[in-house]
Each structure stands twice: as structure tokens, then as C-alpha cells.
Amino acid sequence: MADQDEGGNLLHQISRRASSLSPALRGVADVILANPEDAQSLSITELASRAGVADSTVSRFLRELDLDGYNQLRLGIAQAIYSRPAAADQRATWVYEGVLRGDSREQILEKVLHGSVEALHRTAERLDPAVLDDAAERIHAASCIYFAAMGSSATSAENAIMRFVRAGKRCLFFRDQSIQSMGSATAGEGDVLIAISDSGDSTPIVSSAQIAKFHGAFVLGVTSNIDSALAAVVDSVVLTAGTVASSDVYGESVTGKWGQLLAIDALYATYAARYYEETADYLQASYLAAIKPTRGTGSTH
Structure with missing residues (x-):
């Protein structure tokens, strides 16, 4: 996946680049930025439908952002959602799917359960x-x-x-x-x-x-x-x-x-x-x- 700058994440990258994208690609960016939580659970076809474009346009969007594939897009969105503001020397460490170092036991259980249920629904x-x-x-x-x-x-x-x-x-x-x-x-x-x-x-x-x-x-x-x-x-x-x-x-x-x-x-x-x-x-x-x-x-x- 494309390298992220020191203080940014994938959603920040999409937001910064949206204005320079073609209208079709900008439509994909708008859908993601409008509701990242919803966007990260969509299939490539569903995202294309929301943006009113073809699946191939979403593939071009991935290439434009130098992403390795659609799973990398969803990964980047999820990481951005779960990231927590913190000082550079105190940034939480990503240890599992959506789970960060320092999460409480209740938060860990909730995140693991949510990810499992979502996987079943999406499948x-x-x-x-x-x-x-x-x-x-x-x-x-x-x-x-x-x-x-x-x-x-x-x-x-x-x-x-x-x-x-x-x-x-x-x-x-x-x-x-x-x-x-x-x-x-x-x-x-x-x-x-x-x-x-x-x-x-x-x-x-x-x-x-x-x-x-x-x-x-x-x-x-x-x-x-x-x-x-x-x-x-x-x-x-x-x-x-x-x-x-x-x-x-x-x-x-x-x-x-x-x-x-x-x-x-x-x-x-x-x-x-x-x-x-x-x-x-x-x-x-x-x-x-x-x-x-x-x-x-x-x-x-």
C-alpha cells in the first residue's frame, strides 16, 4: 500500500488528493470520505454502485493511490478509523484487527466480536x-x-x-x-x-x-x-x-x-x-x- 506520511492516514491522503482527481474518481473518493465506516464494509461492486461508476473505475482509483488491491483500501480505511490521536512518542500500536495497544478488555472483546459478525454478514x-x-x-x-x-x-x-x-x-x-x-x-x-x-x-x-x-x-x-x-x-x-x-x-x-x-x-x-x-x-x-x-x-x- 502507498506509504503514509508521518502524521497522516489513508483517509487524509484521499481528502488531500480528491480535488485533483477526475470527476469519476472523485465520486469514489466522496463516497469513502462521506462515511468511512460504511465504505470499509462495501464490496468493490457496491462501492462502484454508490459512486455511480463501473468496477473498473474503482480499480483505477486504487492504482491512482498506489494501493496493492481492494483489500488494501479497506485495510487503510479501517486503520484510519481505529487510529487514535496521540503524541508521536505515545502512538498506540496496531496489534490485531482493529485492536490497539492499550485497549481495555471490554474494547477488545467488542472489536473482535464486531469484526467477526461483520465478516459473516459480508460473506x-x-x-x-x-x-x-x-x-x-x-x-x-x-x-x-x-x-x-x-x-x-x-x-x-x-x-x-x-x-x-x-x-x-x-x-x-x-x-x-x-x-x-x-x-x-x-x-x-x-x-x-x-x-x-x-x-x-x-x-x-x-x-x-x-x-x-x-x-x-x-x-x-x-x-x-x-x-x-x-x-x-x-x-x-x-x-x-x-x-x-x-x-x-x-x-x-x-x-x-x-x-x-x-x-x-x-x-x-x-x-x-x-x-x-x-x-x-x-x-x-x-x-x-x-x-x-x-x-x-x-x-x-
Whole structure:
């Protein structure tokens, strides 16, 4: 993201430069400056609509400000919102998504909760039922579902495996990145690879997606960044809402994963509803074989 001056932030930069922008770009700036809190939760399409311009105009706005991408714009807005006036030698330190050094326990809980709820709401708004329906159909026809994920996104992949294995689907996921790539090379026609990356720019995940697609597998990307390298490679994209008040240092947060988990559950629910009869049979069989024996004699859960 563009460097910020010693006493400024992204909103200050936008305000200073607004008058020199073209009318279309100035319209984007006006929407952001009028209500930064609202603007930081908008998708690129929603921001463009508010400004009465095309998505490509917002992309030009990002380039004009030397921003790396739309997530960097939302990050900069969030940082500006949460910044606190202080002497240069006493400025609060950014330690987590919207959380500053010195925040009270109550403030920390409120900010983390707010970020989590917002991530769920924004993801629900971005999920496309048609994309989920098509993905569910391809998963049903697949001989095997492969997963590519790293870092905390691996948790989302493991959640998906638990869902789909119980529904009777064969799944493969290796935490080792080299083996992930090898596994992707064994995928072929009739297989599905689900590549999960919040940023969409994790090189190993993009590579696995490219390999699987080269070998004929259907590749589904789960990412918050429609302009990412992953989104450009895959056959279909399930869009989530990623972190908006984080940084490269603190990017591996739970807030960014709520969107992934919601998207995975929505995909599974779509699959289970469409193929109810066989899914119900597999759920019953897996419960009797693997879950019921682990429960205490008097347990009803």
C-alpha cells in the first residue's frame, strides 16, 4: 500500500488528493470520505454502485493511490478509523484487527466480536447461490475432492473434509505444500479441487490450482479477493469477506476465517439439500460406525 506520511492516514491522503482527481474518481473518493465506516464494509461492486461508476473505475482509483488491491483500501480505511490521536512518542500500536495497544478488555472483546459478525454478514451478501449450486453438482459427480490450503485456511479445509466425508465423498488434503502439489497432479477429469486462500495470492495454493486444472480437474476457489491470482486461475469462485482491519503481520486471524467457514457450510448445505436421500444414508452410517461408539452410555448428544 502507498506509504503514509508521518502524521497522516489513508483517509487524509484521499481528502488531500480528491480535488485533483477526475470527476469519476472523485465520486469514489466522496463516497469513502462521506462515511468511512460504511465504505470499509462495501464490496468493490457496491462501492462502484454508490459512486455511480463501473468496477473498473474503482480499480483505477486504487492504482491512482498506489494501493496493492481492494483489500488494501479497506485495510487503510479501517486503520484510519481505529487510529487514535496521540503524541508521536505515545502512538498506540496496531496489534490485531482493529485492536490497539492499550485497549481495555471490554474494547477488545467488542472489536473482535464486531469484526467477526461483520465478516459473516459480508460473506452472506457475497455468496452466489448459482455458484454454490453448480459446485454442489460437480462435487456430487466427482470421484474425489482435493483441497489446497495453508496456514489458518487449513482449518476451513479440514472443516469441509469432515462435512463431505460424512456425506459419502472421498476427500484428500495434505498439509505439506509439496505433497499438496503432488496430489493436485494426480487429480483429473471427474475430480474437484477446492483451493482456499483469503488473499488469493498464496503462491503454493495458486500453483496447486494451476496443476489440477492442467490435468483436467474442476477447480473451485474460495477467496475474498476477486482480483487475485487464484481467482484468475480457477473455474469458479466462491467469494468470502476477508479481514478489513488487519495487516500483513497480523493477517492470520480468526475473523478472516469466519467467511471461509460460512462459505464451506453453505456449500455443504446446498449439496446435502440437493442430494438428500444418499447424504442422509451416509450420515446415518457414519454416525453408527464412528460417532455413536464414542458417546457415553447415557449420552443423548
